[in-house]
Amino acid sequence: MTAxxxxxxxxxxxxxxxxxxxxRGAVPAAAECFTPAAVVVDDGSTWRGRAHIRDWLSRSxxxxxxxxxxxxxxxxGTDDWxxxxxxxxxxxxxxxxxxxxxxxxxxxxxxxVISPA
Numbered sequence: 001m002t003a004x005x006x007x008x009x010x011x012x013x014x015x016x017x018x019x020x021x022x023x024r025g026a027v028p029a030a031a032e033c034f035t036p037a038a039v040v041v042d043d044g045s046t047w048r049g050r051a052h053i054r055d056w057l058s059r060s061x062x063x064x065x066x067x068x069x070x071x072x073x074x075x076x077g078t079d080d081w082x083x084x085x086x087x088x089x090x091x092x093x094x095x096x097x098x099x100x101x102x103x104x105x106x107x108x109x110x111x112x113v114i115s116p117a
Contacts, residue, residue, distance in 0.1 A: 003082075004075045011073055014109060015081055015102050023068050025061045027054060035108045042114040064091040071097070079104045084117045 008016070014033050021029035031054040034040075040047045040056060047056045066089025074082045081102045088095050097117035103110050 006073050006075050008070055008073050011081060011083065012104055012107070014104060014107050015083065018109060019068075019070070019083065019100075022057065022061070027057045027061060030057050033109050034112075035105060035110050038108070038110050038112070040112045040114075064089050066091060076101075
C-alpha cells in the first residue's frame, strides 16, 4: 500500500489516545495503548515491553517541558501509520519535527519508532 495522507480524525483510536495521553503527561493511559510485548525506538535507544515503555514515558515526560503540534498524518499500510509533530520546549535546540511511526495489532501499538522528520 502506498502512503496516503489522512486527517487526524481518521487516525486509529489507539494512536489518537496515545498522542493525547502523552501530550497530557498521562503515563499510565499512554502505556496502556501498547501491547504487553511492544517495542519503542527513540533517540537511539530501544525499550521492550509495557513496563519498560512506561519507564521511558515517565522519563520523557519529566526531563523537559514541551508542547506538541501534529502537522501531518499518513497511512503507510493496513496497520502502519505515521504522525509528524512539531515539538517546542526547553530541550537543546528548542524546536524539532519528529515522525512517530506506529504499527498496530489488535487495536494496540506493537511498535513505535520516533525519528527526525
